[in-house]
Amino acid sequence: MAVRVVETDAHEGPVYVAAEDALYFTTTRDPATQRVDIVRLALDGDRFPVESERLSVVRRDANVANGMALDGDGRLLVCEQGTHSRRAAITRIDPRNGHAETVVDHWRGLPLNSPNDVVVARDGSVWFTDPAYGDLQGFRPAPALPDAVYRHDPRSGELAMVASAFDKPNGLAFSPREDVLYVGDSEARHVKAFDVIDGRGLAGERIFAEIAPGYPDGIKVDAAGRVHVSFAGGIQILDPSGRRCGEIALPGAVNFAFGGRRGDVLFITADDAVWAAVPGCD
Secondary structure, three states: OOEEEEEEEEOEEEEEEOOOOEEEEEOOOOOOOOOOOEEEEEOOOOOOOOOHHHEEEEEOOOOOEEEEEEOOOOOEEEEEOOOOOOOOEEEEEOOOOOOEEEEEOEEOOEEOOOOOOEEEOOOOOEEEEEOOHHHHOOOOOOOOOOOEEEEEOOOOOOEEEEEOOOOOEEEEEEOOOOOEEEEEEOOOOEEEEEEEEOOOEEEEEEEEEEOOOOOOOOEEEOOOOOEEEEEOOEEEEEOOOOOEEEEEEOOOOOEEEEEOOOOOEEEEEOEEEEEEEOOOOO
16 A cells, blocks of 8 residues: 655656665656756655655756666766757766766767666666657657667776667666566566676566556566566566566556665655555565
């Protein structure tokens, strides 16, 4: 059962920071101005709901920011989808002051489409999806690259396209041992799984699960290897074999992050509110 944490404009990119007991997320895109803000919610342990005064803006007009993740230095890695006048990019933002620096904004000289979601592996490499939703939704130019998944090596600066057989790659998450990468292919309405080779490449592409009704968006994996995927009715919970073993009923759920004092609470963004739930499997 989900409980409302706070009513607010909360669309994507939830990231829980344990040292602050705070949740960061991005707001919905204003179709007139393309404005998206990055917001911080100061939580209060397991007390829900909390007051709206606990909300603060970290960065205004964050270049149509979408998915986010936390790097090893406590900074936010942000998928900036870009506009017709601003380049799409993966950026690194200091949450204390909103200062942003570009991590990567092109592959072999070609501009990224509209990065959607991002994860950081234990070796520090940055993996992200780059579908052409910006073009489809009218705020980005026609794509110069296929819809793909990339790996960025922060030490060498290399950006590698590691998979591109998608309609619209969206959420992504590693298994606990980081030997499998799960990628939601939203328009195809399924989740794919890949074997991770030497922490750098992907092989063994396969359909892990079909998602219905609706389509997969946010994806997270818990310590037991269970895959959590948002869909039209809320969040589906799948065991490591792909069998559906649980569900959180919350129509409108977009994305989510594990957090809380024990790391077992899902904080869920649903456009008009943040919710909390403790997931479980049958």
